[in-house]
Amino acid sequence: MPIQTIETQPFSDQKPGTSGLRKRTERFAVPHYVETFVQSIFDSLEGFRGKTLVIGGDGRYFNDTAIQRIIKIAAANGFGAVKVGQGGLLSTPGASHVIRHSRAFGGIILSASHNPGGPDGDFGIKYNVGNGGPAPEKLTDAIYAHTKTITRYLTYDVPDIDLSRLGVQQVRGMTVEVIDPVADYAELMQQLFDFDRIRALFASGFRMQFDAMHAVTGPYATRILEDLLGAPKGTVINGVPLPDFGGGHPDPNLVYAKPLYDLMMGPDAPDFGAASDGDGDRNLIIGRGRFVTPSDSLAILAANAPRAPGYAAGIAGIARSMPTSAAADRVAEKLGIEMHETPTGWKFFGNLLDAGRVTICGEESAGTGSNHVREKDGLWAVLLWLNILAARGESVDDIVRDHWATYGRNYYTRHDYDEVDATAATALMAALRERLPTLAGSRLDGKMVASADDFTYLDPVDGSVSGQQGVRLIFSDGSRIVFRLSGTGTVGATLRVYLERYEPAHGQHDLDTQSALAPLIAIAEAVAGIRARTGRDAPSVIT
Ligand code: VG1
Numbered sequence: 001m002p003i004q005t006i007e008t009q010p011f012s013d014q015k016p017g018t019s020g021l022r023k024r025t026e027r028f029a030v031p032h033y034v035e036t037f038v039q040s041i042f043d044s045l046e047g048f049r050g051k052t053l054v055i056g057g058d059g060r061y062f063n064d065t066a067i068q069r070i071i072k073i074a075a076a077n078g079f080g081a082v083k084v085g086q087g088g089l090l091s092t093p094g095a096s097h098v099i100r101h102s103r104a105f106g107g108i109i110l111s112a113s114h115n116p117g118g119p120d121g122d123f124g125i126k127y128n129v130g131n132g133g134p135a136p137e138k139l140t141d142a143i144y145a146h147t148k149t150i151t152r153y154l155t156y157d158v159p160d161i162d163l164s165r166l167g168v169q170q171v172r173g174m175t176v177e178v179i180d181p182v183a184d185y186a187e188l189m190q191q192l193f194d195f196d197r198i199r200a201l202f203a204s205g206f207r208m209q210f211d212a213m214h215a216v217t218g219p220y221a222t223r224i225l226e227d228l229l230g231a232p233k234g235t236v237i238n239g240v241p242l243p244d245f246g247g248g249h250p251d252p253n254l255v256y257a258k259p260l261y262d263l264m265m266g267p268d269a270p271d272f273g274a275a276s277d278g279d280g281d282r283n284l285i286i287g288r289g290r291f292v293t294p295s296d297s298l299a300i301l302a303a304n305a306p307r308a309p310g311y312a313a314g315i316a317g318i319a320r321s322m323p324t325s326a327a328a329d330r331v332a333e334k335l336g337i338e339m340h341e342t343p344t345g346w347k348f349f350g351n352l353l354d355a356g357r358v359t360i361c362g363e364e365s366a367g368t369g370s371n372h373v374r375e376k377d378g379l380w381a382v383l384l385w386l387n388i389l390a391a392r393g394e395s396v397d398d399i400v401r402d403h404w405a406t407y408g409r410n411y412y413t414r415h416d417y418d419e420v421d422a423t424a425a426t427a428l429m430a431a432l433r434e435r436l437p438t439l440a441g442s443r444l445d446g447k448m449v450a451s452a453d454d455f456t457y458l459d460p461v462d463g464s465v466s467g468q469q470g471v472r473l474i475f476s477d478g479s480r481i482v483f484r485l486s487g488t489g490t491v492g493a494t495l496r497v498y499l500e501r502y503e504p505a506h507g508q509h510d511l512d513t514q515s516a517l518a519p520l521i522a523i524a525e526a527v528a529g530i531r532a533r534t535g536r537d538a539p540s541v542i543t
């Protein structure tokens with residue numbers, strides 16, 4: 001059967017954002033939309049003929065449809081083999097590991113991460129390169145340029161693959177191997193962490209609840225926590241991936257994982273609570289009576305990593321996205337290791353990890369990970385916490401307080417204004433950028449603005465420059481306000497305001513976060529005119 005060349009036309013809206021192309025599912029369902037984007041990816045790559053492509057997704061509605069089409073396009077374009085997770089499932093970190101482990105050319109991950117799924121929800125397609133990490137900006141720019149001129153895609157008119165059957169099948173000259181999505185990943189986790197010690201912790205009566213939010217982490221968490229580590233059955237809840245995530249919003253924050261939060265703050269709280277997002281790369285960590293902010297979690301994991309066998313030799317350096325709090329910087333300073341500040345999105349960590357300059361990375365948006373893969377990894381963070389809890393024999397709350405007493409506390413919050421009018425949001429950012437030169441050196445509500453800029457990142461490894469990564473106001477006492485627009489939203493614009501204030505080691509660490517940051521919140525409103533410009537009285541989500 002010959003390769004089919006299907007004529008197509010460019011779509012004007014296929015620009016990848018912070019993490020791939022994300023749109024409403026109905027947009028992806030438009031004829032040729034998926035094919036045009038996937039062909040644009042392949043047309044922007046060189047040298048993949050005969051090589052392996054990894055494919056998997058978070059199981060949301062349209063996952064299997066997209067996978068079947070991608071397999072045929074991959075075959076027609078000359079890939080030699082595809083590895084696809086059984087049922088079309090692979091978590092984002094799981095896919096990253098399979099790409100690395102099988103020395104694949106790259107991978108395609110189908111996910112809109114923490115955005116809701118279903119016919120009325122969101123869908124997404126992301127390309128990862130051979131190191132297992134998200135395509136760098138140079139490549140996503142090339143893909144976008146190609147989507148604007150594409151005229152055809154290649155495919156085969158052949159039956160679908162049976163994604164439920166493990167083992168090898170054929171699509172023309174290409175082999176398709178359906179793999180267990182969890183096996184390789186579970187193996188890797190056993191190399192990094194002290195499973196015996198964590199098993200002993202559970203055996204001693206330690207209680208945990210893991211909320212998989214009906215997303216992809218369910219099978220991973222069940223296998224690892226309950227089957228391999230002996231946590232009691234029922235430790236993992238909402239463990240079956242559903243196409244619409246059970247109607248929920250698979251974002252593990254205090255708004256969408258509220259039942260877990262309430263449990264952890266209540267009288268019958270287990271020792272440890274955790275959750276992850278749609279595609280399994282984010283994590284939420286809550287101890288009994290103690291929510292751990294992702295920024296603090298990054299710092300605590302970095303400070304304690306050598307307690308896990310995989311990091312016993314110490315860590316080379318830490319990287320965090322710019323809006324993430326500077327808590328980790330204090331750990332790096334004490335350890336005398338490199339610290340890097342990158343733009344938002346995991347793609348900026350890849351070069352630093354590949355060059356061996358950093359071992360642990362994190363973002364304030366509940367993403368932490370290490371050099372074991374090239375994505376953030378929700379379950380990895382949970383297992384490292386478990387390893388640390390088992391090794392220290394203290395509670396989450398004790399560990400957090402001890403950390404603040406040693407390093408000080410970075411009070412931190414993020415205010416999101418979702419689905420605001422895109423024109424209004426762009427105008428708000430433009431007005432801020434215009435004011436930057438006069439803001440530096442001025443006083444706002446009595447606080448001295450030490451510097452005001454729009455963050456530009458110079459990659460120390462390949463010298464590439466990424467501009468307009470967020471407006472920062474840095475005050476002379478180290479407090480910060482950062483404004484940026486989300487690159488993952490699918491409707492209107494999402495304005496994110498990040499607020500941070502440092503309290504030294506001997507200071508007051510028990511304040512309520514929103515009260516501790518109230519003066520900065522007021523300054524942010526005064527400087528940006530959020531209410532007047534967006535018509536919103538309050539953020540839609542506070543994390
Ligand atoms: C958000 C987060 C960012 C994260 C990205 C992808 O991006 O802020 O830290 O890397 O989502 O995560 P943005 O542009 O909306 O702020 V995931 O778990 O959605 O792949």
Ligand code: CO
Binds near residue numbers: 092113277281
């Ligand atoms: Co995610």
